Amino acid sequence: EVQLVQSGAEVKKSGESLKISCKGSGFSFTSHWIAWVRQMPGKGLEWMGVISLSDSGTKYNPSFQGQVAISVDKSISTAYLQWSSLEASDTAMYFCVRPGAHVYGEYSWGQGTLVTVSS
């Protein structure tokens, strides 16, 4: 069974940096990709970007290009989403997502990490 376990909730101030994590298990970690999805309070879901678990290549939704960085440490089966300087508008729930281990379209989701940024 594919499992994605995310790091805990964070409370930060504007201008601070942050790195949240998503640890995978139950699948070959170097297959396919992991994506990050944002959900602002009371709003819908937004696809931020993706990292290839085979070559660590990244691709960002233009709306998020330059605002965040996605990385991976394959030795510990963990993907990351990072900000160098948070803004209040980054306050949101963030989810990691990847394809199913047996059926590609059966996506698996992490439980979410709530990031709260105060000004």
Add this chain to the structure above:
Amino acid sequence: EIVLTQSPATLSLSPGERATLSCRASQSVSSYLTWYQQKPGQAPRLLIYDASNRATGIPARFSGSGSGTDFTLTISSLEPEDFAVYYCQQRATWPDTFGQGTKLEMK
């Protein structure tokens, strides 16, 4: 990017009734359409993938249909736990995109 438009925005029904939710794509997504259920404070729960395939553990009252640009999620007989927000998602073209959601509320 592909825009997904869900309708209605809100659907008010009673337990036992049939729910029909729609998702329309701005261009063809073939059958690469997924449906999710989301409750407050929770991650989206995968219901239907590739337009019509029920995910593991999803009750048979949930069904999906459609291809190309028009898709439907049907809940045959609503249970109290089905009242939530439902999203569609396409994975045909980068970036994956989501509909704005349909809130299914209890009448």
